Amino acid sequence: MPLRHGVQYANTQTKKVPMFDDAAAYRVAEHITAFYPQPFTVAQALALIETQCGRYTRGAHKGQLRGWASITVCTEGGWQRHGTGPRGGGVVYPGRILSISIGDDFSGKTYLEVR
Numbered sequence: 001m002p003l004r005h006g007v008q009y010a011n012t013q014t015k016k017v018p019m020f021d022d023a024a025a026y027r028v029a030e031h032i033t034a035f036y037p038q039p040f041t042v043a044q045a046l047a048l049i050e051t052q053c054g055r056y057t058r059g060a061h062k063g064q065l066r067g068w069a070s071i072t073v074c075t076e077g078g079w080q081r082h083g084t085g086p087r088g089g090g091v092v093y094p095g096r097i098l099s100i101s102i103g104d105d106f107s108g109k110t111y112l113e114v115r
Contacts, residue, residue, distance in 0.1 A: 008078040010092040015071050019053065019102060020064035028069045031097055035114045052112040053102055068105050072098045 017024040029045035036045075053066045074080075074096045081089040092098070103110040 010074050010078040010080040011076040012072050012080075012098060013075045015073065017069050017071070019049070019067045019069055020056065020061040022064075024069070025049065025065050028071070028100060028102070031071065031100055032114050034097070035100070049102065049112060054111075066104070067102045067111050070101045070103070072100075074098060 017028065019025050019028070025046070026042070029042045029049060032045040032048070033040050033042055049065060056062050056064055056066055074092045074094055077092060077094045079089055080092045080098075083089075099113065099115045101110055101114075102112045
């Protein structure tokens with residue numbers, strides 16, 4: 001990665017997965033448990049997702065979890081700014097999940113966001 005202003009900045013990539021897929025919902029719940037103080041189990045994370053997002057009531061995915069999860073992952077390590085001030089950034093390593101946001105693609109409403 002070329003340096004910008006003498007600093008190597010982190011590159012991130014956002015990936016989207018549907019929450020109506022059971023395997024994807026379980027994997028997102030596993031990632032959410034890492035953001036909360038332990039002991040926070042996957043079952044608690046799935047319950048949190050269900051209360052915040054809800055379930056589809058009609059259509060092809062009736063009874064499944066609602067929304068799409070956007071997972072932001074660091075693909076190349078470096079410095080990342082978090083805001084202004086003396087503690088406004090830090091080093092981010094490759095493979096680290098920076099945030100998870102579950103929302104509706106059509107209306108843009110965010111049901112749950114974890115950073």
